[in-house]
Amino acid sequence: MTVHLFEQKLKNILKSILGSAHAQSRGAVSAFCNSDLSFGDYGSNILFLIAKKKKISPQDAYYLIATYLEKIPEIASSSFKNGFLNVTLHERIFFQDIKTIIRTPKAYLCSDIGRGKKIIIEFVSANPTGPLTLGNARAAVLGDALSKILSFSGFRVTREYYVNDRGVQTEMLAKSTKAALGIIDEEEAFYKGAYVKDLSLTYAEKIKKTDDNAALGKYLADIILESYIKQHLKAFGTQYDKFFFETELYRSNLSKKVMAHLEKKNLVLKKDGAVWIALTSIGDPKDEVIIKSNGEFTYFWSDILYHYDKVFIRKSAVLNLLGADHLDHARRLKSVFEKIFSVSPHDFRFIVYQMVNLVKNGEIMRMSKRKGNFITLDELLSETGIDPIRFFFLKYSPDSTVEFDMNVAKKDSQENPIWYIHYASVRMRKILEKAAALHHLTVSPRSDLAKAFHPLIKNELYAPLIRRIHQLPDLVTGIARDLHAHALPQWFYEFSKQVHAFYEKEHVVPDIIADEEQKNLIKQKLIFVQALHNILLLGIDLLGLTAKQKL
């Protein structure tokens, strides 16, 4: 067991102190990293719980358990404030942290809470009927961050893009190109973006001679996937392990198999010439069509098959990132898998993020591919670059609607918080470079780091930083559990702030070193600077940003 994840350990210890008698009563015991480190490294509500149970004051509760706490090897001291229990960690925990960060930086953030479980994280999955837009960027950023964090946390992650390469929308794309060529009349529902015009001109011959709109649609969808979507994802730095095509689902007997399963459970019925799945019988408000009266399978049916494949054939947990416009669809799918296929909600999770609205001249406009009123990911990147967009979207909770103003974004990308983080890392690097160039002092991963760092742990410029760093593994595993990725940019911004303050107050490398004693102290400080630098680089990587050599 590493020194990491003391949060969970403390919680377990406190639980046992509280005793099993109290476990089932309301109000669970908590242990958390303190944001205000002057209280101590970790806090807990345990005193409130004991106080209530024994009808004593929280302060008396503290005296009751203080002796237990003294026996925990990681804890140096504990205190009582505002009814909370606070504990401060022993210094050797921080030495251990520094050692790991210098020797194996990535390992510092890795844990095994995933226990090798397979998880398919599906994100973006925009229809291949047009280029990716602003809203897709939000999903891409979130998907990237969560994939990374889940991998760090011991999950076996597959990043997947589901391609709807059949159905009404694909046929609509075919018809839209025909309308653009003047072969058929324009309709309200057709796609109108400039790319439709481009596509229709480039592939005019093929479009003219293909009567089968489904076949033409599939043909064009593949082109859009390859020459727009994949290119833009690559430019944005988002990678996938697998592109899964909807048409693949119907190449095996999967559809028959799942249908038979549902029929056996009496969940399939015929009505109005169509085939329905009887969701009302599992408590849903409405039944849902799975085969249309024209004999075609619906998107909902495909999605049942697709997720059946994920869960039962590939034996993976499911994590889907969906826009709010798919919310009810997600709810129905969850219903099917939890109630009919008895999948645990824990292995079938959705993050539904709210919409991204485009603001132009102070007015909110709903983006629409059909109306041709949207900003593509491509355009966005050429205006602002990758990093500002990534940071911009990642900082929002999925629950909040994002209003995106291109004018503000352009201005913002010049004064973006990401520069603040990059700058902190560059500053640390400059210190290390100066020490190497001027005094031939470098930080060796092989030296006895823990011992070397010893005198600095009580220094008020150094101690708060290392104690803040100690909280990062808890944050990362917390995100792997609760998926609140937006905590990441916040943490790294705050951390960078502390690094800048440190830089301003502490002049690490003087031009002239007087004696051996001073040299040794500088060596120790450099170990610390190296650790800060490593942490910032880890953060830049986790946030999906590109490390900068200089600004």
Next chain:
RNA sequence: ACCCUCGUAGUUCAAUGGAAGAACAAGAGACUCCUAAGCUCUAGAUAAAGGUUCGAUUCCUUUCGAGGGUACCA
């Protein structure tokens, strides 16, 4: 009409039922020093009303306001 999300500082956002925190904008300041895209300080907020709780921005009820959904579209 019903379902979901949201309402926090002038603005944009945070806060597993726990000690309301940032950024931008505003005001003040320091710096001949590893690049100031930086640092230090000040002021400022939980839509309204009830309820549960030792404790509510968070949970429940109602009202008001914003967005999304309620297709044989995806």
